Amino acid sequence: MKDFPSCFGENGVQVADSSSSNSGKNAQNLVTCIYQCRIRGRNCLITVTWTKNLMGQSVTVGVDDSCNQSLCKVEIKPWLFTKRKGSKSLEAYSCKIDVFWDLSSAKFGSGPEALGGFYVGVVVDKEMVLLLGDMRKEAFKKTNASPSSLGAVFIAKKEHVFGKRAFATKAQLCADGKIHDLVIECDTSVTDPCLAVRVDGKTLLQVKRLKWKFRGNDTIVVNRMAVEVLWDVHSWLFGMPSAGNAVFMFRTCQSSSEKSLSFSQDIMATTNSKSQSFGFSLILYAWKNE
Numbered sequence: 001m002k003d004f005p006s007c008f009g010e011n012g013v014q015v016a017d018s019s020s021s022n023s024g025k026n027a028q029n030l031v032t033c034i035y036q037c038r039i040r041g042r043n044c045l046i047t048v049t050w051t052k053n054l055m056g057q058s059v060t061v062g063v064d065d066s067c068n069q070s071l072c073k074v075e076i077k078p079w080l081f082t083k084r085k086g087s088k089s090l091e092a093y094s095c096k097i098d099v100f101w102d103l104s105s106a107k108f109g110s111g112p113e114a115l116g117g118f119y120v121g122v123v124v125d126k127e128m129v130l131l132l133g134d135m136r137k138e139a140f141k142k143t144n145a146s147p148s149s150l151g152a153v154f155i156a157k158k159e160h161v162f163g164k165r166a167f168a169t170k171a172q173l174c175a176d177g178k179i180h181d182l183v184i185e186c187d188t189s190v191t192d193p194c195l196a197v198r199v200d201g202k203t204l205l206q207v208k209r210l211k212w213k214f215r216g217n218d219t220i221v222v223n224r225m226a227v228e229v230l231w232d233v234h235s236w237l238f239g240m241p242s243a244g245n246a247v248f249m250f251r252t253c254q255s256s257s258e259k260s261l262s263f264s265q266d267i268m269a270t271t272n273s274k275s276q277s278f279g280f281s282l283i284l285y286a287w288k289n290e
Contacts, residue, residue, distance in 0.1 A: 034156040052112035252279025
């Protein structure tokens, strides 16, 4: 196991995030998906954030440059009747970026992400740079765009999960696109708590003496692919569990010669075509419901 500073903190993985609050009362039910793409020969990231609150669901589409600076974004609030279907033109890199959406028949589960019956598309120079949802035919017909020769790559996901002892989600951990059932279990009410990570019902990681190992990392194997797991459960063990969140990160392992990077650096490194070893990253903000 690596030392704590190499995984977290100033020179390690930065677990702080603007969407992660210090108060459980302000915990947001949101999912952020990050896609690598190219616009007019330039590397960029398209960030899609799904949010659920008392008013309903919303989705924000933003474009960031290679320095991780926001270039433009649009917020779509489908609970407003006039916003369930439409488009908006943005500008970046001296070109027009068109965002199209149809959420009028979108199906939502308990989480903020639309599960089906929708599309969200980003079009540049009459090419579909990014297309989400299962209504592909409708999207191409509406936009009159052609598929991009360089498809967007799903490189990272950030998600808030809630529970008492178990925190479950479905996630793509490897490049094969397979969706896995991921469960994190931790009972902090016992004298000697431990942490367990299960993938598709199999326990792949157990951390005992958690009060001594509240931050750390280890490697699991999923479908013959090494996946590095990083955790920080300090708030659960030494603070009020309902007032703070634990953070977990799953990512395909880097080569031993590569140094630990901050999350933003890790994401931007994937925009380099030579940095294939970074793969996919999943960050979970786990909130306890007491």
